[in-house]
Amino acid sequence: MSVIRHTDARRTETPNAVMTTLASPAQGGADLSVWRTEMQGGAKGPRHTSGTEQVWTFLTGTAAVDLGGESLELAEGDTAVLPADVPRRVTAGPDGFTAVVAARAGTVVYDVEGRDDRIVPDWVR
Template sequence: MPVVRSADAQVYEVHNARFAALIRPAVGSVDLCVWQTEIAPGSVGVAHRILGEEAFVLLAGDVVLTVDGDSTALRPGDAAVAPAGALIALTNETEAPARLLVTVRSGFAAELPDGSTFVPPWAS
């Protein structure tokens, strides 16, 4: 059984956010990817189009999730799902970091504002 200890998770930093890869094909998962994201205080999310469904659970702090122009504040314990093809952004308007648990199917990709496709290394 593959186990990833939080202290051993591979970490990536992109756009004022820290991504700790937990479950993904690189550690033995076939279908699922799970990571923890920490969003720095005062960060405005980079809008990107997700090419697969993405689910979020806010563990700590406060964020605003925008999906196709509809913004919703999330509080700890709240969960949300963004459908495939949606334009999304996560923003932390507070003075404290926010922490989320995020899950997608393996093979997940996103389209960036410049039209390029991005396959997150924390989901591969």
């Protein structure tokens, strides 16, 4: 059993959100990465695609998720399973949100605007 202490959580700030890694291979071995995402009211994440499925559980607040052109409204207590390789953008509601997200460790994300830059975000390493 691996135990990842609160003091070992990694915090990554982007212009749109704060991701706190709760479990990942770099923190003691895991096939799954788990992180907390916090967005301020009205903030928008970049339009991108993930190479693996992600599971988002909203702990507080509201958000709109544009998934392949379909808009989904999510609120505290809702869980969304976002499939791999479908463009998405998450926009925080007026009061922002906090969600816990899980995805396969090492998953790549990429820009849907024509660039083929595939990266592994810091919070899933």
